[in-house]
Amino acid sequence: MxxxxxxxxxxxxxxxxxxxxxxxxxxxxxxxxxxxxxxxxxxxxxxxxxxxxxxxxxxxxxxxxxxHRPIQYILGQAEFFGLKFMVDEHVLIPRQETEELVALVIAHGKTLKSDRKRLNILDIGTGSGCIAISLAKNIPYANVYALDVSKDALVVAKENAKRNNAAVEFINANILDEDSWNLNYANSDLDILVSNPPYVRHLEKASMKPNVLENEPGLALFVENDDPLLFYRKITDFATQKLKKGGQLFFEINQYLGAETKQLLHKENFSQITLRKDLNGNDRMLTAEKI
Ligand SMILES: C[S@@+](CC[C@H](N)C(=O)[O-])C[C@H]1O[C@@H](n2cnc3c(N)ncnc32)[C@H](O)[C@@H]1O
CATH class of the missing domain: 1.10.8 (Helicase, Ruva Protein; domain 3)
Incomplete structure (x- = not known):
């Protein structure tokens, strides 16, 4: 042909x-x-x-x-932040909006460069490892940790770290379970905490395309309609314990819940709470500094 x-x-x-x-x-x-x-x-x-x-x-x-199978799953590959990532149905396909979050973290990381000390960064809900690996490649003076509850996702993330020659320490843990918070990673000494947790409410399914709904992992996407900020609440609590003073929190957020998510941080020990829009003009990122 x-x-x-x-x-x-x-x-x-x-x-x-x-x-x-x-x-x-x-x-x-x-x-x-x-x-x-x-x-x-x-x-x-x-x-x-x-x-x-x-x-x-x-x-x-x-x-x-x-x-309706996504092209990235068919080819087994997706591009993110100029790097190639293996993807399968156990991990979310990395999104362009998330590249914007990574760019913000890198810009902040550069302001913290010091000859004496390495930074400690934790990525919560790492999936394919796209955030953690991009950070490890672009902030060479950082120790990057990444956790996910899904063992299958971590298999993919570890392979991606190998393929991209990135040093990331992966941890299998459930961030909703406070008993797992005292695992031995960067204990109470994090400079940066970044997360793109599940944030799509089941009620939003009606507006989603079948290529996402029928193929991407529900565990990575969905939260209950009546408690959509569960992950943000838990991760904020975690951050109040584990981020160092002056440490920075970076969230990707549900564009429809910007004000509510921001409000959550106002109740905790954070300042400089800033809601940021993505390139499409939607509320997509929230950053804050631990007091
Ligand atoms: C929206 S995806 C983000 C994946 C990747 N970081 C990205 O930006 O493409 C959320 C990730 O959180 C993980 N996750 C879901 N529940 C979790 C939990 N209770 N504890 C830790 N990770 C969780 C999912 O397995 C999934 O990989």
Missing amino acids: KVLDLRYEFHNELDQIYGKDEVDSFFCITMEHYLGLNRFKLAMAPDQLIKTEDTKVITDVLIQLKK
């Missing part, structure tokens, strides 16, 4: 579901991933013949996309 015909097949089968631009992007990502043909090469050689076995692999991608 020619490149041209395969591209036509993608559009013919998928445009109605995803729209022309996204399908074009799927096609290019797939061709680059399996055949090393980038956007430019594809445009220059529309008549290039694709071998039968390769056509089969690429058609299989099309079939899975038609069933």
Whole structure:
């Protein structure tokens, strides 16, 4: 089959579901991933013949996309902060908004650089390890710890740390269980605590797309409608114990609950509580300093 015909097949089968631009992007990502043909090469050689076995692999991608499986799970890979991460159904696909959170943490980390001391950073709910690994790569003078309740997610995160040559210490723990708070990590001496915890209420499912709902792990996404800030409350309590004075807390938050989440921090020992918008103009990040 020619490149041209395969591209036509993608559009013919998928445009109605995803729209022309996204399908074009799927096609290019797939061709680059399996055949090393980038956007430019594809445009220059529309008549290039694709071998039968390769056509089969690429058609299989099309079939899975038609069933709403995210392209990142199909290819087993996602990009985040300029790094490649292995992903499977045990971990959330890293999001662009989270890159903004990481950029904030790195900018803060740079202000703390000192010749004498290493920083201690903890990422709560690490999933694929995207936050912790990006921080370890970009703040080389930090000890980075990352925890998750999911053992399956930690298998993926550890593999990602290996592939990206990043030093991160992973911990299997449930942040909602206070008995696990005294594990032996950076005890009471954290400079930075960062978290993108589960924050989507079940009631928000109605507005979510099937590729997310049917594929990404519920454990990573959802909280009860009547207690949507559970993780923020627990992590804030944890932070009051474990962050050092002047230490910084970085949260990714539910865009619809910015004011309520901010209010939570006002009740605790924090100052400089700042709600920040993402590139789409939604309340997405909350930062605060431990008093
Ligand atoms: C929204 S995902 C974030 C994943 C990753 N940090 C990211 O930004 O792409 C939340 C993560 O929290 C983990 N998690 C859920 N409940 C938890 C708990 N009780 N204790 C620790 N981690 C938990 C999930 O397994 C999931 O990996």
